[in-house]
Amino acid sequence: MSWTEERIDTLKKMWDSGLTATQIAEELGGVSRNAVIGKAHRLGLPARPSPVKPNEPKAAAEPKPAPAPRPTPAATATPAESPAPRAAAPAATPSAPAEPKPASDGPVLRSVGPGGFVRQNPGEQTPPISPAPPRRLVPAKPSEAIAGKTSLLDLNDKICKWPIGHPGEPDFHFCGDKVNPGFPYCVEHCGHAYQAQLPRRDRRPPPPLPFGGPRVR
DNA sequence: CCCTGATTCGC
DNA sequence: GCGAATCAGG
Numbered sequence: 001m002s003w004t005e006e007r008i009d010t011l012k013k014m015w016d017s018g019l020t021a022t023q024i025a026e027e028l029g030g031v032s033r034n035a036v037i038g039k040a041h042r043l044g045l046p047a048r049p050s051p052v053k054p055n056e057p058k059a060a061a062e063p064k065p066a067p068a069p070r071p072t073p074a075a076t077a078t079p080a081e082s083p084a085p086r087a088a089a090p091a092a093t094p095s096a097p098a099e100p101k102p103a104s105d106g107p108v109l110r111s112v113g114p115g116g117f118v119r120q121n122p123g124e125q126t127p128p129i130s131p132a133p134p135r136r137l138v139p140a141k142p143s144e145a146i147a148g149k150t151s152l153l154d155l156n157d158k159i160c161k162w163p164i165g166h167p168g169e170p171d172f173h174f175c176g177d178k179v180n181p182g183f184p185y186c187v188e189h190c191g192h193a194y195q196a197q198l199p200r201r202d203r204r205p206p207p208p209l210p211f212g213g214p215r216v217r
Numbered sequence: 218c219c220c221t222g223a224t225t226c227g228c
Numbered sequence: 229g230c231g232a233a234t235c236a237g238g
Binding site: 002036038039 | 229230231232233
């Protein structure tokens with residue numbers, strides 16, 4: 001596989017969307033995660049939170065005479081140290097001066113609900129990345145199987161929240177039928193979720209459990 | 218062990 | 229330029 005313009009474009013998009021190199025490689029296909037990382041670096045894409053980076057050359061008492069032979073070839077006129085040479089657009093977005101960007105630029109803390117759902121934080125009504133849909137719409141890979149299905153984001157008080165499939169799977173979605181008033185599920189799935197208490201001797205083992213159940217493969 | 222990204226270096 | 233091998237932190 002070669003790095004066509006299109007593949008590079010995909011790489012860029014996914015890279016600054018925060019996807020892992022593994023995911024990107026998987027998506028592109030035909031390349032390893034190493035290839036992706038290597039390419040990303042060659043492209044000069046911004047470094048990502050790496051597990052092994054924050055360490056700065058400490059001036060420890062090393063017997064090494066050569067302190068900093070770090071070859072910075074194009075050190076034309078950079079006298080001061082640039083701890084975070086990430087800023088690239090100082091005077092941009094003239095039309096929108098005050099960008100209400102969240103104070104923290106780190107990952108948003110989330111809690112995870114039963115079944116592996118990711119809960120939205122209060123006030124976080126918008127997914128992580130959607131600065132603007134400036135370009136043409138792109139394939140939007142991750143949601144092809146769900147097209148037309150009831151996704152997590154579609155859930156509300158009026159539709160059945162009975163899960164179809166398992167969280168994390170590409171086709172995972174929800175029933176989405178009209179809810180049985182007073183219940184989180186539609187009539188049919190209420191029948192699965194709630195069973196009349198029968199006399200002990202008549203009870204039967206197989207209780208359908210939404211989530212939690214051991215995966216059957 | 219697994220995961221991650223960074224770096225190196227032979228091709 | 230490419231990416232496997234290697235490194236190193238979580």
